[in-house]
Amino acid sequence: MASVQPPALSVERVPDLFPEKFRQLLDTVRRNRPSDDANIIRQAWQFCLEHHNGQLRASGEPYVLHPLEVALVLADMKLDSTAIAAGLLHDAVEDTPVTTEDIVAKFGEQVAHIVDGVTKIDKIQFANREDRQAENVRKMLLAMVSDVRVVLIKLADRLHNMRTLEHLSPDRQRSIARETLDIYAPLAHRLGMGKLRGELEDLAFRYVDTITWDQLHEAVEARRSEGEQFLSGVEALLSEKLRENNIKARVEWRIKRLYSIHQKLVKSQTSIDQVYDLLALRVITTSVQDCYAVFGIIHSIWRPVPGRIKDFIAMPRPNLYQSLHTTVMGEGGHQFEVQIRTEEMHRIAEEGIAAHWKYKQGGSPVSARDEQRLAWVRQLVEWQRDMTDPNEFLSTLKIDLFPEEVYTFTPKGKVVVVPRDGTPLDFAYTIHTEVGHTCVGARVNGRMVPLRTKLRNGDIVEVITQNGHTPSRDWLTFVKSSRARNKIRHWLNEHQRERAIDIGRKLLEREARKYKIPLSQFEESDFARLAADYSLATPSDLMASIGFGKYSARQVLNRLAPALMHPQQEPEAAPITPGADAVRRVAASSGSDSLVVEGQNELLVYRAKCCNPIRGEEIIGYVTRGKGVAVHARNCPNVQNLLYEADRRIAVEWARTAEEKAGHPQTYPVKLTVHCDDRAGMLKEITAVISDGNANIRTVETHPGDAGDAQIEFVIDAEDVRHLTLLIQGLRRLPGVRDVTRSQKL
């Protein structure tokens, strides 16, 4: 970020800049690593002053402030003097005429190697953002395997750049902040560096989404003093209890970080008023045993909120984070989160890999934990060797940083993130709501797949849409993203009512026709009055109530025109006729035909459980009270019983969904009982016939009889009557099969 200016003509008289800050750096190093050689740091600082002399940062300050601040961050991480010297020199090769050879000559191979690693990362410039990041990160990780200090310097560099981002143009601010959220904060998280990650996130959040940040900041500030007062009361009470119980522990409290509050809000889709995670308390003990003791004491003072207790001591997170978490209900309904951990756990949570990253001469990691942390990096590097496309590498990297997400691609190579186990529908809704609504199928890696297919990392997904297609309630059973779920729900709620109104109107019209009452003689105001009679706001509400089966059409008609409904006029129950004939009588003004049965999970039209009709069977609809229209097989015994309320009967017919037209037949579970000889191989032959007939077998149950026979019950998925008939015929042809029957009930 230097604005490069000509190198200084004279190097003898370099001004001694920021002497205070440099002393602070040396003090920190002396405190954290007393046996380290401070000379190399002094030399590096001198070198830095000489070669960056005259250069300015975008803020107008001398450039050397930046490497000095970076070195301070590294010193706070307790890194060794080699790393700190390299930190001071990290921009020297890139932004000054200094070469790597110069560094080797003056500071030795190790420092030069680290500076070189950082320089390489900085140098790579690709045309588009994703390429650049992928390549950056790849180099970074490669470097990391040989020396993790390269990555720590890069993280410190980024931290200081983020702290001083205000001086750049808004465009640069946003793109650097975005990159920080995409790559550096997750990387810090993966390395267990909670403190660094937190600061990076909060700094970046402000630039990436300024409006949200402002709102949240204001809301949190408005609650700060109340929260602080509350928490200090809590602290006093808890500290006293700890003394009573002879437990030595530190109690800290804080208002949570904005970005973590923001993430909670997004995840739980709540407003700031409902966030109980604003307040956080931390107890730091001297032993694991005390952690659990404190846990008990806290729950004896305050009531825990169910479902919020987590034991990360017994089950550490992948980045080795350990703590006990609980959320409790304090006075006045204030909830607050408590984290309980030992000093050691605390250090690891805050500093991560830097917490115990020690260098021996060779620079190899010493602890098994660090080895474990680096294992995933090595794994990534293994993978990336086989990849030539940086985008591919980026997606691999993100996969590991965000195990809850799946990275997929559009045919044009755009990355689309869906939740783990997400489906093509989640993908479609991520692209656009309309694409989701009209989605009828999907091709994954060039092959047609069912919509409920789970997507995997790297899948190339092509969504097939069809104008006029609409969401199905069934979709809710398999979409994973809250976005898709909300959009589908919203659509269903809106359209179910429309459908209910439509059905209600048809039912009323049909009823009126039976009594030869012309509905056209009534004014809108008559219907409005009628609706008011039922305590409903509008005539549409009334029609919807009829459609939902709350009121029968006859009952409503009777109120509308009591005088016209003489008992002797009541017609005979209309004979049940197949669809087309009834349609003409049912439908009149609205233009569309009889009710159409699509999915089996629709609220308004559903298949009756007593007979489970499948496509192709003759069906009859029955308007239930409050549950919509039940569709029965015409030969269902219940239909006969239902005839006494003939006005509730309605013609229905099967419709093909767009999904089916796109080549994905809907299937219906059917229970078949095969009566057969009880002989070896029988079951195998039967299942072969079913699977050769392209039917899925859901369950099998065999019941041996007493006369060398057996009954085998299958629940299979059949597409329609024709499919089922073929299957039954096939089974009947098998030697040893005596009979095949279908049970209507499942």
Ligand code: MN
């Ligand atoms: Mn830098």
